[in-house]
Amino acid sequence: MIDEIRKLLNTDKIVIGTERTLKLLRKGEVGKVFVSRNAEPEAKKDLEYYKKVGGVEVNLLEVNNEELGTICGKPFLVSVIGVKK
Numbered sequence: 509m510i511d512e513i514r515k516l517l518n519t520d521k522i523v524i525g526t527e528r529t530l531k532l533l534r535k536g537e538v539g540k541v542f543v544s545r546n547a548e549p550e551a552k553k554d555l556e557y558y559k560k561v562g563g564v565e566v567n568l569l570e571v572n573n574e575e576l577g578t579i580c581g582k583p584f585l586v587s588v589i590g591v592k593k
Contacts, residue, residue, distance in 0.1 A: 509567055510579060513542060513589060517580060521592045524580060526551045529590035533558045540565040540591040544573040547587035555588070 516522045523529050523538065526548070532538045533555075541555055541564060559566045569576065577586040 509542065509569060510571070513579060516589075516591060523590035523592060524582065524586055524588075526588040529588045530554055530558075532590055532592065533562065533564060536562065537592055538564060538590040539593040540567070542567050542569055542576075542589040542591075544569055544571060544576045544587045546572045551588060 513522075523532055529538060529541060530551075533541075541558075543552060543555060543566060545568065555564075555566050558564045571579070573585040573587040576589070577584055580586050580589070
């Protein structure tokens, strides 16, 4: 899954951040989500809801939010990444 994220970083389909991803999920614009293993429990709960009602693919990663931020080339923690449809 990490390789898939690295490939997506070179496109305009990726959304970084919990709030931005949830906002686009509510609009039905996100089809896949990657979640770090130590993301906030409330965020995981919200994402599971969208998985059930919206058929969104939610992938739980083995990396923590610090590692995910590094993979994304960001100088901050990243807990959630969304992929636009």
